[in-house]
Structures are given as structure tokens and as C-alpha cells.
Amino acid sequence: MKKSVFFGALTVAGVAAGAAAAGTLDDVKARGTLNCGVTTGLVGFAAPDANGEWEGFDVAFCRAVAAAVLGDPKAVEFVPTTGKTRFTALASGEVDLLARNTTWTFSRDVDLKFDFIGVNYYDGQGFMIPKSLGVSSAKELDGATVCIQTGTTTELNLADFFRKNNISYEPVPIETNAEGQAQYLAGACDAYTTDASGLAATRASFENPADHVVLPEIVSKEPLGPLVRHGDNEWGDVVRWTLNALIAAEEMGVTSANIGDLSASAGDNPEVNRLLGTEGSLGEMLGLSADWAKSAIMAGGNYGEVFEKNIGENTPIGLSRGLNAQWTDGGLLYSPPFR
Amino acid sequence: MSNTHADTVLFVRDTMLPQKNPPSTSVGAVGWARENLFAGWGNTILTLLAFAVVYYLLAGILPWLISPTFGAESLTECREILAAKGVGSHGGACWGVISERWKQLLFGFYPAEAYWRPILTFVLLFVAISPVLFADYVTPKLLWFTALFPFLAVWLLWGGSLWTPVTVLAGFVVGAVFLSMGSKIGGAIVGVIAAILGAVLWWAVAAAPLASGLSSVVEIGLLPVESRDFGGFLLAITLGVTAIFGSLPLGIILALGRRSDLLLVKSLCVGFIEFIRGVPLITLLFVASTLLNIFLPPGTNFDIILRVMIMMTLFAAAYMAEVIRGGLAALPTGQYEAADALGLDYWKAQRLIIMPQALKISIPGIVSTFIGVFKDTTLVSIISLFDPLGLANAIRADGAWTGIYWELFIFIGVVFFIFCFSMSRYSMYLERKLQTGHH
Numbered sequence: 001m002k003k004s005v006f007f008g009a010l011t012v013a014g015v016a017a018g019a020a021a022a023g024t025l026d027d028v029k030a031r032g033t034l035n036c037g038v039t040t041g042l043v044g045f046a047a048p049d050a051n052g053e054w055e056g057f058d059v060a061f062c063r064a065v066a067a068a069v070l071g072d073p074k075a076v077e078f079v080p081t082t083g084k085t086r087f088t089a090l091a092s093g094e095v096d097l098l099a100r101n102t103t104w105t106f107s108r109d110v111d112l113k114f115d116f117i118g119v120n121y122y123d124g125q126g127f128m129i130p131k132s133l134g135v136s137s138a139k140e141l142d143g144a145t146v147c148i149q150t151g152t153t154t155e156l157n158l159a160d161f162f163r164k165n166n167i168s169y170e171p172v173p174i175e176t177n178a179e180g181q182a183q184y185l186a187g188a189c190d191a192y193t194t195d196a197s198g199l200a201a202t203r204a205s206f207e208n209p210a211d212h213v214v215l216p217e218i219v220s221k222e223p224l225g226p227l228v229r230h231g232d233n234e235w236g237d238v239v240r241w242t243l244n245a246l247i248a249a250e251e252m253g254v255t256s257a258n259i260g261d262l263s264a265s266a267g268d269n270p271e272v273n274r275l276l277g278t279e280g281s282l283g284e285m286l287g288l289s290a291d292w293a294k295s296a297i298m299a300g301g302n303y304g305e306v307f308e309k310n311i312g313e314n315t316p317i318g319l320s321r322g323l324n325a326q327w328t329d330g331g332l333l334y335s336p337p338f339r
Numbered sequence: 340m341s342n343t344h345a346d347t348v349l350f351v352r353d354t355m356l357p358q359k360n361p362p363s364t365s366v367g368a369v370g371w372a373r374e375n376l377f378a379g380w381g382n383t384i385l386t387l388l389a390f391a392v393v394y395y396l397l398a399g400i401l402p403w404l405i406s407p408t409f410g411a412e413s414l415t416e417c418r419e420i421l422a423a424k425g426v427g428s429h430g431g432a433c434w435g436v437i438s439e440r441w442k443q444l445l446f447g448f449y450p451a452e453a454y455w456r457p458i459l460t461f462v463l464l465f466v467a468i469s470p471v472l473f474a475d476y477v478t479p480k481l482l483w484f485t486a487l488f489p490f491l492a493v494w495l496l497w498g499g500s501l502w503t504p505v506t507v508l509a510g511f512v513v514g515a516v517f518l519s520m521g522s523k524i525g526g527a528i529v530g531v532i533a534a535i536l537g538a539v540l541w542w543a544v545a546a547a548p549l550a551s552g553l554s555s556v557v558e559i560g561l562l563p564v565e566s567r568d569f570g571g572f573l574l575a576i577t578l579g580v581t582a583i584f585g586s587l588p589l590g591i592i593l594a595l596g597r598r599s600d601l602l603l604v605k606s607l608c609v610g611f612i613e614f615i616r617g618v619p620l621i622t623l624l625f626v627a628s629t630l631l632n633i634f635l636p637p638g639t640n641f642d643i644i645l646r647v648m649i650m651m652t653l654f655a656a657a658y659m660a661e662v663i664r665g666g667l668a669a670l671p672t673g674q675y676e677a678a679d680a681l682g683l684d685y686w687k688a689q690r691l692i693i694m695p696q697a698l699k700i701s702i703p704g705i706v707s708t709f710i711g712v713f714k715d716t717t718l719v720s721i722i723s724l725f726d727p728l729g730l731a732n733a734i735r736a737d738g739a740w741t742g743i744y745w746e747l748f749i750f751i752g753v754v755f756f757i758f759c760f761s762m763s764r765y766s767m768y769l770e771r772k773l774q775t776g777h778h
Contacts (some may be wrong), residue, residue: 040723041736048733050439052448052568079567080723080733092632178735181540181742205742207418316415317736 010196017102019275023068024096024228025287033075036062037095040080042177042281044311044319045101054078057310058099059119060300061226061243065097068242068292069202073299083152099226101195103153113230117240120225120303122323125157126196128203135192138217142167147189149173149178154194157220177202186332197224201317238286245293248275248335249302251326256301263294275338277282282338303333317337402433411435413739437750438742443734444750447570447725453498453562457573460495463488464580472765475772496569496577499562502550510546514538566644570725572754577644578651579713585652586712587705590659591698595689597664608660615657620715623650628722647719655712662708666701667693699773708764710759727751 028034038046038058046056054076063073067110079095087338090098091113101123102108104116127146135141138161148155150173162169172189174180181202184192192199196218203209226243228236249255252272259276266278273279275292286292300306303325311319325331360366364373376386407424408431411417417433424431437444446454467488470481490504517537522530554560569577596608615623627646635641670693677686698705720729731747734740 039736040725041733042719042740043736043741047736048443048448049737050443051451052443077565077567080725082721082723084625084721085723088629088632092629094632176732178732178744182744201738201741203736205414242718305414316741 019121021209024232025238028069028096028235032070032246033067033077033081034062034097035077035095035099036065037079037081037086037089037100038062039100040082042101042198043205044197044315044317046078046099055310057121058101058226060306060310061099061246062097064246064296064306065239065242067299068245068288068296069238071295073295087114090114090227093229094206096235097228101197101224102227104223104225104227105153108227114227115230116225116227117236118225118243119223119332120243121197121223121243123195123197123222123224125154125193125220125222126199126218127191127193127215128184128199128212129215130193131213135215138166138215138219139167141169141191143169143275144190145170145188147172147174147183147192149177149180149194150175153220153222158193159307161219175182181205197311197319199318200319201311204316204318211335234287238288242293242296244335245275245296246303247308247326247333248338249293249297250304251328251333251335254297254302256298256305259294259297263291271338402426402430406431406434408432409434409438412439414741415739415744417538432460432746432749433743434742434746436734436746440734440740440752444571444727444730444747446573447608447730448568449564449570449573450562450568451735453564455494456498460492461576463491463495494561496564497566498563500550500554501559501561502553503546505513506550506553507542508548509542509549510538513541530634566642568646571727571730574644574719574724575713575716575726576758577682578716578719580650581648582651582655582712582716583709585648586655586659586708589652589656590663591694593656593660594663597660598667612657612660615654616661619720620654621721624718624722626650643722647722651712651715654715655708655774658708659705662701662704663697666697666706668701669697699770702766702770702773706762710762713758713762714755727754 036059038054038056041047042056044056045058046054048054059072059078062078063075066076067073069339079089081089081095081098081100084222086100086102087108088096098114099120101121102116103123104119108114109116127141129135129141139164146158146169148158148171155171158169165282166214172183174183177194177198178193182188184202185206192202194202196214199214203212205212206212213286226239228239248271249259252269252274254274254275262272264275266273270279274282276294277283277292281290284290289295301309304321307319307321307324308314313320321329321331323332325333327334354458361370364370377383377512394708406421408417408420411420411433411434414433414436417431420429421431421433442454443450446457449457467485469477470479470485487508490508494501494504494716514534514537518530518534520530521533593608593612596604599605599608619763627650628643631646674692674696675688678692681688683691717726717728720726720732723729725733728751731751734747735743
């Protein structure tokens with residue numbers, strides 16, 4: 001009896017969850033704000049400024065989605081999440097969208113019942129060493145002490161890499177990037193390993209960045225992407241095509257500077273016209289207004305502009321585009337056509 | 340040979356000598372130093388050694404602390420200022436981060452134009468607790484304000500319509516009216532049941548419509564502030580104060596329950612205390628933040644800060660119960676027997692004889708628990724609330740301040756120290772005041 005009541009309650013909760021999840025787009029429109037899960041703070045990707053305004057690469061994507069759906073890039077409620085709370089926040093409906101430099105893996109996609117809607121940053125795990133160590137390849141790190149964050153995929157990747165190359169290492173477990181930075185600078189470990197973007201940001205904050213090098217080896221694939229709940233395909237489409245719109249806009253040369261002219265009337269590039277809603281009815285198919293993509297691009301610029309503003313070569317982090325360049329420039333960014 | 344005194348003594352002084360100052364080596368600073376610092380070889384050596392250590396520490400720390408970097412807008416700028424000054428980048432602190440972010444560390448993301456509200460709440464908090472803390476100096480009439488304060492504080496901090504707390508408060512009035520009516524009609528038990536039913540019915544049915552009706556007539560309200568905007572010390576103090584003042588009465592009840600003769604009451608209290616004490620606070624916080632989210636129907640807006648407050652209060656109450664039980668156990672049985680002999684009933688005996696003594700014995704333990712709870716509020720950064728430490732992490736994620744640690748931690752540490760040290764000094768004052776032993 002007790003058991004059946006419990007299961008009954010679970011079923012009701014499950015059905016209710018399903019019912020609510022079925023209409024995230026309508027929920028967001030009705031609420032008037034987008035609840036976007038971001039990290040509690042990662043240089044270049046998401047951080048609050050002195051006035052409490054969130055800024056960063058992932059934050060810019062949240063704003064683009066809010067602009068596409070609600071027409072207002074400010075209509076975002078940022079929900080900071082830690083590595084431990086992020087998935088429950090999304091699964092329980094606390095956030096509509098998680099843009100939190102989360103690696104797209106099989107088990108997260110399949111087992112945790114999420115949909116990764118694409119990749120907004122191709123990352124990979126790298127090593128940083130002091131130049132004085134005189135090492136030029138990660139394969140020469142035999143017997144080195146390595147600072148590593150516990151409980152992350154980087155820890156497993158590190159073990160895999162050293163085993164594959166049949167060399168030994170001694171891990172120095174650390175809890176946060178801040179601690180890792182301090183330990184590394186204090187000489188507690190010979191090498192520091194984490195995602196290459198994180199290494200670049202860490203190195204940029206050093207007093208003498210030139211004394212440290214990031215080794216060329218990238219030992220893992222870390223495709224970071226925004227994700228939504230499984231089973232709400234309308235919402236998934238909205239988020240996926242917002243990301244694609246930002247990427248396609250860069251490919252087609254649509255920037256926040258010229259978007260006013262391009263969207264004023266139909267031009268001679270039919271795909272730009274379709275993207276900006278001066279031709280066809282793509283917005284209507286998504287359940288959004290015709291100028292959805294225009295709003296999204298105007299929120300912070302196209303993909304390239306967002307990249308340059310937050311993590312690009314002119315910022316303190318100074319990441320080059322690398323894999324994150326357009327496919328036409330030898331990178332991996334490749335948006336399906338807007339047709 | 341004469342026998343007169345004048346003949347046997349050459350000189351007799353016939354006036355009193357004026358009192359002289361003690362030798363200059365035994366009074367004042369010199370005397371104190373001779374007595375306390377340089378009394379003997381051993382002491383002198385130890386004193387000199389201690390001075391050397393203190394000098395060494397201060398010479399290292401002070402130049403670092405006194406650093407002209409208050410105007411800097413990034414770590415890089417700090418380093419430039421320090422380099423221009425001729426000391427290395429480790430030769431001085433970078434206080435720019437504090438001068439730029441101290442408001443954020445104190446108030447989190449609370450809207451800047453409403454900072455007066457938490458400040459006013461904080462001041463009123465002391466007014467509200469003064470009749471409890473300093474009963475000798477403050478009129479007991481102020482206790483009315485103490486009872487009203489929680490509602491006032493919630494309204495001030497979270498904003499919204501004034502009528503919401505007023506109608507909630509009216510529920511207690513409804514309960515009181517039902518209590519007196521019910522007990523007239525059918526005795527104490529009927530009165531209590533009627534009061535509870537009446538208050539719950541009021542809150543469930545009448546409060547919300549009445550509040551919205553009243554606010555449509557007379558709109559009195561403050562800008563509503565989301566719980567998510569709470570952060571820094573505002574969050575730590577809100578959580579800490581609630582847990583502290585919630586846990587004491589709850590702890591007393593649990594401690595009495597644990598010593599009760601009624602099997603049901605006793606096992607419930609023992610079960611609760613042992614369960615809560617057997618589980619780390621972090622686990623309870625995770626339950627509050629994630630598990631409840633999954634079990635509650637989606638769309639339920641059960642405020643995260645409220646959830647955390649409840650968990651922290653329960654956690655602190657379990658420890659408090661054990662501290663107070665220690666005080667109860669320390670009372671000689673004679674006290675209980677004396678209370679019985681006077682013909683006092685259970686509650687009167689507890690209120691007049693047992694509790695005043697037991698609580699007095701437990702003061703150091705109680706205050707330790709308070710301080711522990713206050714410091715435990717920093718654990719909420721794990722469930723992505725921005726307590727001061729979580730905020731320090733977020734500030735470091737700003738490109739301008741990446742790689743800055745000590746300055747933030749020192750600021751946070753100093754503020755925490757002020758609060759904890761004041762609590763500890765107050766408890767010593769209270770112990771002295773309540774000292775009734777004969778020494």
C-alpha cells in the first residue's frame with residue numbers, strides 16, 4: 001500500500017514534469033524572462049562585474065537566446081550553478097537552458113536525458129609548465145608531479161594519457177582552479193593540467209606569463225555546448241538554431257555593425273534574407289517573430305564578435321580561434337543551411 | 340647622664356614626612372616592564388626573543404598591508420603601481436579589488452538603491468534583540484518589537500507589498516482569538532485545536548486575497564528583491580541570524596523532549612537529533628537545493644534561501660539540543676526535587692528553576708554553536724549561492740582580478756572575525772553577569 005502510494009506520487013510528479021517540460025518555449029514567453037544556468041564564475045565564460053551584471057562567452061549566448069525569444073537581451077535571469085548542481089538544476093526545470101562550458105559526452109546526452117544542441121566552444125585538455133623545466137612535449141613529463149582538479153573528466157583523461165604513453169606521474173589533487181594556480185606558482189607541482197582555455201586564462205593572470213608555456217599536446221576532446229532537457233524538441237530547436245544563426249551570421253558576414261542595413265530590406269543574398277526574416281518564414285516555423293535571428297545577433301554580435309569580445313586575442317585571455325574558426329577558415333564551425 | 344628622651348637621642352623629628360613617590364624604577368611603564376618583561380635572565384631573554392619575532396612578522400606584513408593600490412582597477416594596474424614604487428608585485432597588497440567590490444562582498448547583487456533596507460534591518464536587529472541581550476538596561480516593553488521584528492525584517496529585505504506580512508501576522512491574532520474563545524467553550528485542548536485550525540485556515544484561504552485586496556486599495560510596498568540577488572555578508576548574516584535564533588528554542592524543546600518520560604516524544608526527539616547529527620551539513624544543503632527540486636512538482640517556487648534556512652536551523656537545533664541537555668544533566672537532582680516539592684508543575688518548574696540554571700551552565704557551549712553556525716553559512720557556496728567565499732570566487736573570474744587571493748580572504752576573514760569575536764565577548768559578559776557562585 002505504502003509503496004503504491006509512493007510510486008503513484010512519483011508518477012504524478014513525473015507526468016507533471018513532462019507536462020511542464022513540453023512547453024518550455026511557452027513558459028519562457030509567459031514568464032517574460034529566460035532562466036539560464038551559468039557557472040558561478042569562470043574567466044571569460046561567465047562572471048559578474050562590479051555592478052552585478054553577468055558577462056562572458058556563455059553569458060552572451062544566454063542573452064542571444066533571450067533576444068531571439070523575447071526580443072530583449074536583458075530578459076535573462078542568470079542562475080549560477082556549480083559542477084555538482086548544474087544537471088539537477090536543468091532536470092528539475094529551475095533553468096530553461098544550461099550554458100555552462102559543459103562537455104558533450106555520450107552518457108550526459110543519453111543517460112542523463114539531456115540534449116546538447118551544438119558546440120559553442122571546442123576545447124581540449126592541455127598542460128602548462130614553467131619554461132625553466134625545459135620540456136617541449138607532454139610525453140617528456142615522465143615522473144612529473146601534476147596538479148589536477150579532482151572529480152573531473154580531466155583527472156581520468158590524464159590517467160589515460162600517461163598510461164597510453166607508458167610514462168609515470170604523480171598527481172597533486174586540488175579542489176579549485178584558484179588553488180591549482182596557487183599551488184603551481186608555489187612550485188608544488190611541475191605541471192598544471194586543465195582545459196586549454198582555462199590554462200590560457202590562468203597563464204594570462206600570471207605576473208610573468210612569458211615564463212610559462214602551454215604544451216602543444218591536447219590530450220582530450222572537450223566539445224563544450226549549451227544543453228536543454230530531453231524531449232522538448234520545440235525548445236531545443238529554438239536554442240539550436242539561435243546558436244546556428246550566430247555561427248552562420250559570421251560566415252555570411254553579418255555583423256552587429258551592418259545588420260541594420262542588411263535587415264532593412266531584402267538584399268541580394270537570399271540566405272541572409274531568410275536568416276534576417278526579410279524573406280521566407282523561418283521565424284514563424286520556430287514559433288518566433290520574423291526578426292528573431294536579427295535580435296539574437298544584435299544582442300552581442302555574431303559568433304566571431306562574441307568570441308573576440310570575451311575570450312579572443314585582444315582580451316587578457318587571448319585565445320586564438322583555432323578549432324573554433326569557421327569551416328571556411330580551417331576550423332570546425334559549420335552551421336547547417338538556413339533554408 | 341640624664342634620663343630624658345632628648346638626652347638619649349640626638350635628634351627627634353616632630354613632623355610627619357610627606358609621602359614620597361615610589362622609586363621611578365618600580366612604577367609606570369618602566370616598573371611594569373621590569374616586573375613583567377625583564378624579571379630575571381630567563382624572562383629577559385624570552386622577552387627579547389618575542390620582540391624579535393613580533394618585529395620580524397610586522398616588518399614582513401605591514402609594508403605589504405600598507406600599499407597605495409586603492410585606486411587600481413585591475414591586478415595588472417596594481418602590479419604597475421607596485422613596480423613604479425620599486426617593490427616587487429609581492430611587496431604590496433592589491434587593495435583595488437576591495438575598493439571596487441566591497442559593496443558586492445557585503446550586499447551581493449542586492450540593488451544598490453535599496454542598500455538602506457538591509458542596513459536598516461541590521462540596525463533594527465540590535466534594537467529587537469536588546470531586551471533579550473541587555474535585560475538590565477532596556478525596558479521589557481521592547482519585547483513587542485522583538486516579536487514583530489521577523490515580519491518587518493522579511494518585508495524590508497525581500498520587499499513587496501506591506502500587506503503580505505501584515506495579513507500573515509493577522510493569522511496569529513486570529514489564532515489568539517480562537518484560543519480564548521475555544522478555551523472558554525470547551526477547555527484548553529479545544530482552544531489550542533481551534534487556534535491552530537483558525538490560523539491555518541486564515542493563512543490558506545483568507546490571507547492572500549485579503550493582502551491583494553488591501554494593496555489594490557492602498558498600495559504600500561517596496562521594490563521586491565529576488566532571493567537570488569542576496570549574496571555576500573548579507574546572505575551569511577541572514578542565514579546565520581535565522582539559524583541562531585531559530586535553533587535556540589527548537590534546541591530547548593528537543594533537549595527537554597529527549598529527557599521526557601513519554602516514549603513517543605522521547606524517541607522522536609532522539610531520532611531527530613541523532614539523524615541530523617549523523618549527517619553532514621553539506622548533505623542537508625544538497626537535499627535542500629537539488630533533491631527537493633526533483634520531488635516537488637515542477638513550477639513550485641519554494642524559495643532556495645528559505646530551504647537553506649530551514650536546513651541550517653534544523654542542523655543547529657540538533658547540536659543545540661545536545662549542548663542544553665549537557666546543562667540539564669549538570670544540574671543536581673536536588674533542584675528537580677526542590678521544584679517538585681514546591682508544587683510547581685512541569686512547565687513552571689522548567690521555566691522558573693531548571694532552565695535558568697541549565698542555560699547558564701550551557702552558555703559557552705551555546706555560543707560556540709552559534710559561532711559555528713555562523714561560519715558554516717559559507718558552505719552554501721557549494722550549492723551555488725553567493726556567500727562571501729563564493730563571491731570571492733566569482734570576483735576572481737573577472738578578467739581584471741584573476742589571480743587575487745589574499746586581499747579578498749583577508750577582508751572576508753576580518754569581517755567574520757569581528758562578528759564571531761563580538762559574540763564570544765558577549766558570552767563572557769553574560770557569564771560574569773549571571774555569576775551567582777560565592778567566591
